[in-house]
Amino acid sequence: MKLLKGSLLGSAAAFAAVGAAHAADLPIKKAAPIEYVRVCTAYGAGFFYIPGTDTCLRISGRARFEGGYMTSFSRGSGNGDTSGYQGRMRINLDARTQTAYGTLRAFVRLDAGARTGYSGVGQSGTQQRIGQAYPGLGNDSFGRDSQFMNVDKAFIQFAGLTAGRASSFFDFYAHDFEFAGASAGSDVASTNLLAYTATVGNGLSATISVEDPIYRRTPIFSPYSVSVTPNVGGVAVLAVTNQPTPVFITYNTRGLPTGYGYVDTIQRTRLPDFVGAIRLDQAWGSAQLSAATHELNVGNESQASGQPIRPIAHTRNTQGWAVQGGLKVNAPFIAPGDALYLQGAYGEGAQLYTGYSAFTGSYTQTTATIQGQKFNQFFADATVNPFTGQLQTSQSFTVVGSYLHYWTPEWRSAVFSSYGEQSFSQNARAAQGVASSLANIGGSLAVGAPGTRFYNLSEALRNTYEIVAGASLIWSPVKDLDIGVEGYYTQIGVKNGRVIDKDKNPTAYSHVAGINAGTYVPRTVTQDSVSSVRLRVQRDF
Template identity: 25%
Template sequence: MNIKMVLLASAAAFAASTPVLAADAIVAAEPEPVEYVRVCDAYGTGYFYIPGTETCLKIEGYIRFQVNVGPTSDTNDSSWDAVTRGQVQFTAKSDTEYGPLTGVIVLQANADNATDQDTILDSAYLDVAGFRAGLFYSWWDDGLSGETDDIGSNVTLHNSIRYQYETGSFYAGLSVDELEDGVFKAGEEPNNVGVAFGIGGTAGAFSYQVTGGYDFDNEDGAIRAMGTAEIGPGTLGLAAVYSSGPNSYYSIAEWAVAAEYAIKATDKLKVTPGVQYYGNYFGSGSDVPDDFDGLGDAWKVGLTVDYQIVDNFYAKASVQYLDPEDGDDVTTGYFRLQRSF
């Protein structure tokens, strides 16, 4: 025991007398400054400041699974097809002396199966002080809330320049549209241009919109009026459209009228029956006629059901029956599940 204590005391004395060299010192690294993402509430919910800038960014989108039912194009037999879509939208906003400067990019990916897929630029535009330029949907993309009405253009996404004046309950605008992928007649080239206008607003429980467009290459135009009103347990929607001849803004028929009644059965369930009648119905196809003369009429009836499963997740089912005078009747429909974020 005595020898052990002597050895321990000697070791302690040696350690106390040994100098600590500078190379042996342990220096703790200074923590890197962290810049946390700041919420931007100037433009509504969902925006945050891009770190190091005064630009606010919002990221949103949806995932959709849908099963379509209808006749095939080659055999006209009834068939079904499942498709999936993913879409993401980036919206950037910042203050300027002219008002908010907005930039929007929408990317969309569609998959019919593992090998048949495509990714497209669904929209990309800049907007400031009412002026918008880029690739975006025209007023002709708007419609009633159900799936029965067929009162829009075959292609509603254009490279365009437009100005739109807005107040809280009214807007009016004018656009110049490149109609490169629009409707063109035999002997014409798909390089035409069009001018469109949109006027709309709300007045209490009533909303309205008037849209028009003139296709310079086809030398024809179209005009459309829509209105909705809250009546009873739902919303009544009415629409009418007229086209002077087949053109990129409306070529489905010379004229058409549509009506629907969106019934809010519960807080989560909406049922929308609809009907539409076409005068001088052409439909769609590559052999676009010079005019609508001699074409037969058509009518359409359908039902759409929307159900909110939980917040940001809903189901939709729709079935439509079309009976053209100059062709075979057809029944189509789909079932959809969609999660938004």
């Protein structure tokens, strides 16, 4: 037994020795080397090479809190709020690769946030109208709560080409020194475009850009809104389906209009907007001249049945246009970082290129940001002449100035002011008045028959002006952290005559247009105003 046990142990030892000898002859497998992220210095701080590629990437972003206050003098339906709040986030991805043709760049920016409060401080009706914000439907949140989501940037740049979603090349100042962006001026940060920029040299460049017209549209004037109101969660939701505008199609033997049809004034998309810009960038600052064309194109005229019809030509498309000049002057001789912006714009049939509706709200022909607003501004790019069925464009212009001053490296202030006007030709308003009288249109969208008191006091298609003035104070205790407050004052007014005060007399329009037209004396005004304050805490990284 002892002999057997010894033999087995000896055999095991021999096999172990042989195995060890063979193992010593086998190649040793090495672990794959770890590829560490390398810093890329070619494009500035924050870039690194994407492992396994020659592409440099920078990841950055922002977190923001904002609270606001706006005076309110009305506690009527939908009114009475004075405060609003929002939390915002931003993520940026900037990828660059050096090629034989220069730098190939792709840039992506995603903005999102949660907003509460009424439009003007908290949630944004403008963003809802273009599908970038989504309203809550609860009893207490409807009209006061929205989630915000926007692919703000997604573009490619290569050899002078810019393609994708980017800021309009028409814009210059674009509310650079402001929180709320309430001053009158063009600021379309997100649009779809295809552009080419030629660098002439010595800081001079020229750009031609083909841009999406949707983000520059202000509705054609319509006295009606045919809508559906589905019941969603117990709340009626307004959804505009089309906006018909009356046009005369029947006349009596004396040549006077007796009947009318309608033009569908929802705009069709055919031509893009064409934008051209010449820009100069120097150590002293920048200057830019830009111009744009903007097509206005509506639907057919629908003829009324059972009447002798006078043929009317299809409403022809019309080219709106706008021009803008801007100047930025750096002022380090006052304090490092100081700068002055000056800008002016004029447009016909292109209100969003001049940015006259920046405070009140865009993508609507009339709206009110001030709670209990006494009268509404009208922003229509054009009206349809009821006698010819053809478009008549409106005119608008804006001027803005803004100055940023650094008191110390940690403390800075901005002051800004703007003035703007939008006008409709006198014969366009009178023609609309004849149409609204014949079609028996009532309410504040009606112009009224020329010569009547209603016509003289109605707000529809009145020429208006707007003044904005404000200032801010910002503290940056550490790099990339801003804590600031901004206050601004806004006044809107009619350029001539008076209009009905809808806040003090909410039923005045029905009285002035109805059986009491000869005796009823409504309250009237020439202007309205409001003050706003915003607090912001923002961290960039």
